Amino acid sequence: MGIDQAIGMRRIALVARAGALLVALAGALAACSPHAGDVAAPGPADIAYAESAAPADPALAARYARSCKLCHAVAGAGAPLVGHRAAWAPRLQARGEAGLLASIHGGRGAMPARGQCPDCSDQDYRALIRFMAGAQ
Numbered sequence: 001m002g003i004d005q006a007i008g009m010r011r012i013a014l015v016a017r018a019g020a021l022l023v024a025l026a027g028a029l030a031a032c033s034p035h036a037g038d039v040a041a042p043g044p045a046d047i048a049y050a051e052s053a054a055p056a057d058p059a060l061a062a063r064y065a066r067s068c069k070l071c072h073a074v075a076g077a078g079a080p081l082v083g084h085r086a087a088w089a090p091r092l093q094a095r096g097e098a099g100l101l102a103s104i105h106g107g108r109g110a111m112p113a114r115g116q117c118p119d120c121s122d123q124d125y126r127a128l129i130r131f132m133a134g135a136q
Ligand code: HEC
Pocket: 037, 064, 067, 068, 069, 070, 071, 072, 077, 078, 079, 080, 091, 095, 099, 100, 101, 103, 104, 108, 109, 110, 111, 112, 114, 115, 116, 117, 120, 125, 128, 129
């Protein structure tokens, strides 16, 4: 093997090693970031708030209590918790209030269509989104 050829081979080996390092780095970074669609983990204070919070309006509070609350006040159920802004912010950012309303209408993931509240109006849903996303 000539000297030029030997240098060329070493260069290729170096580039390959750098490539492997980059792949490993990218893998480590991906392991740290939450999976898309995951709900940010709530802390004990977030969970305590979600369990006790209710909309101020009594009629809305009654609808909330027999539908949304069954999932949105229970940690680990896959639903963003009531008042847990870290979980709501990326959803609001991605779809806006109108997009979240559309998700309720059609259902999303484990949430059934209309959030199990057949008699909720769009006005109720919008008020519930604001209450649950902590924007009251
Ligand atoms: C049976 C459980 C369940 C009930 C009842 C329920 N939800 Fe949900 N909800 C979920 C789950 C699970 C998600 C997360 C879905 C996903 O992104 O995979 C969710 C997500 C949402 C979102 C975010 C949608 C988006 O596009 O990110 C809104 C808004 C919402 N729910 C509102 C409500 C309202 C209002 C009610 C009551 C009228 C309600 N939910 C009732 C389980 C439920």
